[in-house]
Amino acid sequence: MKGPVWKIAGVGLGLGFAVSSLGVVNAKQRNNDSSTQKFTITFAAGTWGTPPSPNDAGVQMIDKKFNVDWQATFSPDDSWQSQKLPVLMASGQIPDVIEFDEPDANFVKWAQEGAFLPLDQYVNQYNTLKEVPQYIWDGLSVNGTKYGIPNYFSVDYGKQIIIRKDWLDKLHLKMPTNYQQLENVADAFQKAQLGGPGTYALGLATGIIWDYAAGPYWLSWGWYSKNAKGQYIPGYFTKGNEQRLQFLHYLYSHGDIRPDWASTSVSKVQQNFYAGKTGIIEEQAYDQSPSHFDALRQIAPKAQVVVVPPFRAPDGSQGLEGLSGYYQFYALNAQLKNNPAKLQRILQILNYFRQWVPPKDQNPSNAQFDWEMGHVGKGYTMVKGVANPTADGGLEPDNYIGMRMWAPSGQNADVPPSPNSIQQGFFNSSIAMNKTYKTYIDPGNRVLSTVEMQTWTDTTNWLTDQYTQMIDGKIPFSQYDSIVKTGLAKGGQAVIDDMNRLMKKQHIQGQWISVH
Amino acid sequence: MLKSVSAGERVFDGVNLLLLLMVGVIMLFPFYYIIIVSFTPYAQYLQSSLVLWPKHWVLDSYRYLLAAPLFVRSVGNSIYVTVVGTFVSLLLTSSMAYSLSRNILGKRVYMFLVMFTFVFGGGLIPSYLVVKWTGLLNTYWALIIPGAVNSFNLIVMRQFFMEIPTELTEAAMIDGANDLQIFLKLMLPLSKPALAAFGLFYAVGQWNSYFNAILYLNNPLQWTVQVVLRQLVILQQPLSLLPNQAQVTVQNVPPETIGMAAILVATLPILIVYPFVQKHFAKGVMVGAIKG
Numbered sequence: 001m002k003g004p005v006w007k008i009a010g011v012g013l014g015l016g017f018a019v020s021s022l023g024v025v026n027a028k029q030r031n032n033d034s035s036t037q038k039f040t041i042t043f044a045a046g047t048w049g050t051p052p053s054p055n056d057a058g059v060q061m062i063d064k065k066f067n068v069d070w071q072a073t074f075s076p077d078d079s080w081q082s083q084k085l086p087v088l089m090a091s092g093q094i095p096d097v098i099e100f101d102e103p104d105a106n107f108v109k110w111a112q113e114g115a116f117l118p119l120d121q122y123v124n125q126y127n128t129l130k131e132v133p134q135y136i137w138d139g140l141s142v143n144g145t146k147y148g149i150p151n152y153f154s155v156d157y158g159k160q161i162i163i164r165k166d167w168l169d170k171l172h173l174k175m176p177t178n179y180q181q182l183e184n185v186a187d188a189f190q191k192a193q194l195g196g197p198g199t200y201a202l203g204l205a206t207g208i209i210w211d212y213a214a215g216p217y218w219l220s221w222g223w224y225s226k227n228a229k230g231q232y233i234p235g236y237f238t239k240g241n242e243q244r245l246q247f248l249h250y251l252y253s254h255g256d257i258r259p260d261w262a263s264t265s266v267s268k269v270q271q272n273f274y275a276g277k278t279g280i281i282e283e284q285a286y287d288q289s290p291s292h293f294d295a296l297r298q299i300a301p302k303a304q305v306v307v308v309p310p311f312r313a314p315d316g317s318q319g320l321e322g323l324s325g326y327y328q329f330y331a332l333n334a335q336l337k338n339n340p341a342k343l344q345r346i347l348q349i350l351n352y353f354r355q356w357v358p359p360k361d362q363n364p365s366n367a368q369f370d371w372e373m374g375h376v377g378k379g380y381t382m383v384k385g386v387a388n389p390t391a392d393g394g395l396e397p398d399n400y401i402g403m404r405m406w407a408p409s410g411q412n413a414d415v416p417p418s419p420n421s422i423q424q425g426f427f428n429s430s431i432a433m434n435k436t437y438k439t440y441i442d443p444g445n446r447v448l449s450t451v452e453m454q455t456w457t458d459t460t461n462w463l464t465d466q467y468t469q470m471i472d473g474k475i476p477f478s479q480y481d482s483i484v485k486t487g488l489a490k491g492g493q494a495v496i497d498d499m500n501r502l503m504k505k506q507h508i509q510g511q512w513i514s515v516h
Numbered sequence: 517m518l519k520s521v522s523a524g525e526r527v528f529d530g531v532n533l534l535l536l537l538m539v540g541v542i543m544l545f546p547f548y549y550i551i552i553v554s555f556t557p558y559a560q561y562l563q564s565s566l567v568l569w570p571k572h573w574v575l576d577s578y579r580y581l582l583a584a585p586l587f588v589r590s591v592g593n594s595i596y597v598t599v600v601g602t603f604v605s606l607l608l609t610s611s612m613a614y615s616l617s618r619n620i621l622g623k624r625v626y627m628f629l630v631m632f633t634f635v636f637g638g639g640l641i642p643s644y645l646v647v648k649w650t651g652l653l654n655t656y657w658a659l660i661i662p663g664a665v666n667s668f669n670l671i672v673m674r675q676f677f678m679e680i681p682t683e684l685t686e687a688a689m690i691d692g693a694n695d696l697q698i699f700l701k702l703m704l705p706l707s708k709p710a711l712a713a714f715g716l717f718y719a720v721g722q723w724n725s726y727f728n729a730i731l732y733l734n735n736p737l738q739w740t741v742q743v744v745l746r747q748l749v750i751l752q753q754p755l756s757l758l759p760n761q762a763q764v765t766v767q768n769v770p771p772e773t774i775g776m777a778a779i780l781v782a783t784l785p786i787l788i789v790y791p792f793v794q795k796h797f798a799k800g801v802m803v804g805a806i807k808g
């Protein structure tokens with residue numbers, strides 16, 4: 001029976017080979033299908049500006065390049081996260097990619113309930129995610145799991161004290177290095193009225209905006225100092241805060257700030273500075289439109305604006321308060337785990353838009369930059385070597401994703417050249433200063449406390465109201481400790497306890513680093 | 517017979533006139549300020565603490581607005597929603613009010629349901645779900661249908677219809693009119709003051725529609741003028757009110773003068789329409805009031 005047995009074996013082998021080949025072919029086809037398959041991706045975000053039209057050239061470019069149907073919806077930002085997003089989540093209509101401004105109690109709750117995709121296993125697969133420092137991931141993790149992809153924001157180019165250098169020069173004054181010198185400079189500015197009648201030395205607005213903290217030691221919302229128990233405490237309860245308030249009270253009592261500052265909006269105070277009517281405010285170099293400086297240049301063409309370097313604190317520290325390192329972040333729908341190909345496509349898109357293009361290459365000769373901006377002559381024009389977006393935001397693919405480039409550590413992401421010479425002078429001084437000083441990475445930015453999210457605003461509102469009255473002289477500084485004690489009783493201590501509990505659990509401490 | 521006016525009465529009238537003029541000026545000043553600032557060059561606005569008259573009149577703000585396709589389109593959206601919404605609201609409110617003013621089967625049940633909605637609401641999420649399930653999401657009907665009938669307006673209008681003598685309807689029925697003809701040819705013409713008053717209330721409500729627009733409309737091309745206006749005005753607000761560190765670029769932040777121009781454009785349609793309905797509004801506002 002050899003013949004038939006061999007025949008049967010041969011047929012069997014042949015069949016087996018054919019079946020396994022089919023399997024391989026099918027597998028290849030499946031792989032090819034996922035790379036050629038078009039995915040519909042829903043994206044929802046808030047916007048402070050004018051959103052792009054849903055079907056403009058910019059989104060068509062994204063669809064073509066990545067083989068997707070990118071459906072972006074935008075809502076006014078002031079009601080997006082607090083009102084519309086909870087409604088979307090409750091209705092079950094959860095987009096694939098959801099933008100948050102900042103972590104809040106809802107974000108923590110939804111992450112704990114499994115609405116969002118854990119991201120830990122994907123971080124090392126994409127270079128721009130790998131580049132995110134741990135101290136930033138900490139602020140977007142719930143129970144040690146990463147849930148948010150951060151959108152870049154400078155760690156150390158936030159609001160800084162800026163001053164009219166041309167006024168200092170005219171009055172033969174030196175750059176102040178402590179609060180007493182700053183008081184003297186303010187007095188001199190006020191007396192000289194270099195901006196004409198109605199000039200004020202320093203701009204202060206309702207809610208004690210800005211802080212005028214010349215370092216983390218004085219910052220009201222920074223977690224820098226410790227109490228007797230060794231707990232980190234927010235600046236609202238510290239001696240540094242008291243000193244800063246005394247500085248502001250001095251200015252108020254000497255007429256160096258508007259008498260009605262407590263009811264003046266920040267936009268009005270900013271406006272006064274850019275109209276040449278104020279000598280000192282706070283401003284940020286990062287992501288700053290030149291439009292205000294254009295107005296200042298019209299009014300005061302010889303104006304020079306520079307940053308005030310941080311002061312040396314009583315504890316010997318001198319440096320910059322670090323920010324969280326992100327503004328806005330994206331969470332992904334947990335259901336995407338059931339569609340790995342779609343998930344990978346989403347991550348590829350986000351990673352693409354996060355790729356770093358150095359400022360010197362942000363021009364038409366860089367293909368990626370040119371594509372993201374919608375091509376020169378259409379989505380943007382070059383003005384004095386700086387890309388200037390056109391009015392129609394729908395022409396830029398960038399506007400449909402909203403992801404900013406992630407600067408690798410040490411790169412100067414933060415301050416591209418400005419076409420306005422006054423603003424460029426400000427940028428230059430900021431860049432030079434930031435390279436000189438270390439930055440404090442605040443532990444308060446690295447933990448997510450629901451107690452803090454739910455109750456801290458009420459406490460700080462009460463404290464701000466009390467401190468406003470102290471600046472105005474209605475409450476004496478002898479009552480500072482009593483106000484602190486009351487503030488702690490009004491929920492402050494509960495927040496301190498919970499924040500420190502989380503810091504201890506995650507082994508987080510404040511640290512000074514060199515960002516540049 | 518002419519009565520002579522004493523000196524004291526003249527003084528009294530004069531003082532009254534003066535006070536009323538002052539109140540009038542105080543109330544009109546914000547509007548005047550908006551108009552003036554919208555025509556003022558931005559540089560002058562920045563340098564002055566209070567602009568009373570522009571050094572020279574400019575149209576830059578209006579040019580910016582008219583060139584912004586989203587703003588122009590939003591005005592069109594608002595006009596559409598207001599006109600259609602007011603018509604639908606008046607139709608539904610008046611027909612239901614008339615029905616409930618007559619003796620119909622289940623009248624008490626219907627009135628109870630109306631009163632129930634007067635006191636209790638479903639809440640934001642249930643409302644959203646209902647709009648979603650009925651397929652109205654991302655359509656203008658989401659702004660029109662959910663709020664088409666206001667319980668208070670319905671009850672007041674019902675009271676109005678109840679005051680119309682039943683003998684009129686009986687006479688019409690004897691003449692061969694059916695219910696629909698009675699409603700359209702008899703009741704509605706008699707209700708012009710009420711329709712004008714409630715029409716204005718509905719129109720203003722629709723024109724000011726903001727929250728429903730952001731909740732139910734995901735396409736910015738469908739946004740109403742109040743949403744776009746708020747975006748323009750909010751842009752002037754301190755982005756410092758954001759988390760202290762955050763001030764993400766809004767490229768080419770429009771100056772405050774543009775916000776003023778946008779406010780004026782958004783208010784203008786109501787200002788234009790009001791004089792034409794004012795006489796009816798004055799009569800209609802007392803509709804349903806208790807009479808002696």
